[in-house]
Amino acid sequence: MTETQGTATAAGEAATVETVMNYSSEDGGPIGYYFYEPEVRENFRPAGQDRRSVLVEDAWPQADRLSADVEGFEIHPFEGGFDAFENDETVRAAFYPQAVDFVKRHTGARQVVVFDHTLRRKRSQDIRTQTEVQRPVVFLAHCDFTPRSGPQRVRDIMGGEADALLARRVAFYNVWKPLYDPVEEFPLGLCDARSVPDEDFLVMHLKYRDRDGEIYTLRHSPGHRWRYFPGMAPDQALLLKTYDSETDGRARFMGHSAFDDPNSPPDRKPRQSIEIRTMAFF
Structure with missing residues (x-):
């Protein structure tokens, strides 16, 4: 397969595109990344080195x-x-409530808490150059949480309420949408959770100065x-x-990644999107 070759299936079936996803391999030791320069560094391997068509x-x-x-x-x-979307305080004051209502309506959760948001644009891929909110498009097959980091995030955000909340069902949902224009470049690829067995999720360690975190990356199978919504509108x-x-x-975890869509028009507008991260309590 070529990296940017568009294809179509038989009449009556969904169209497909052919592209490359950045998977990870468990060969050679743990996967991880430092968000600061430590005095002593663990020997982590980078994620996303296994490029697959x-x-x-x-x-x-x-x-x-x-x-x-x-x-x-x-x-x-x-x-x-x-x-x-350019004003973070306005996003928190006016857009967060819309996202909370959206999650409640479509999940039936009794309580929804937004814990952060990210604006995605094509920027430097060096994580250390990013701001808290403005970050680049992510070309890595991954899921944002693991069985360990999900409950830990609840404890970090909800404090003394956490134990009671964790005694019932908790789910994390991202609300992802374009900012101003339909998506014409680097759409979000979504990997059907039913097609990814547990053994295809690999832990990636995230080292911050004040805490340790982890996400899942995907091993290729x-x-x-993979699916996507071409031309998704604001x-x-x-x-x-x-x-x-x-x-x-x-479904407990869903792998996803931005990718290069070979059907993007030559004069495509740069991708701009927002993701609101929420925890939902049932």
Whole structure:
């Protein structure tokens, strides 16, 4: 397969594109990254070094049937009309409540807490050059949390309430949407949770000056089923599940990554998007 070759399936089936996803390998020791310069450094390997050609399917024909509890993602209209994304305080004051309402309506959660947001644009990929909110598009097959880091995040954010909240179901959802224009470059690829067995999730250690964290990266498997929503508009939003405490068979983690869409127009507008990270309590 070539890196940027567009393809189409038989009539009546969803179109696909062919691209490259950055997977990780467990060969050679633990995967990790430092967000600061330590005096003593563990010998971590970088994530995303296993580049694999994959097919990514147009998910629009199935949009009404997708579920965050099954595939790990779903898409819905988002018509709040907010467009002041350059002002962080306004985002927190006016857009966060819209995101909370969106998550509650589509999950049935009794309480939803936003704990941060990120604006994505094409920038330097060196994590150390990023600001707290402005970050580059991420070209890495990953999921934001693990069975250890999910509950720890609840403890970090909710303090004394955490133990009572963790005694019931907790799930983390990202609300992901374009800022001002339809997505014409580097759309978000979504890996159907049913196609990723537990052994394909590899822990990546994140070392901060004041704490340790971890996320999942994905090990390649030809059984992974990737999908995306080409041309997604600003009045639409994805609901992505990145952690679920339930172990009853529903989706718990969903791998995702930006990718180079070979069908992007030559005069494409640069991708600008926001993701709101929330924890939902049931």
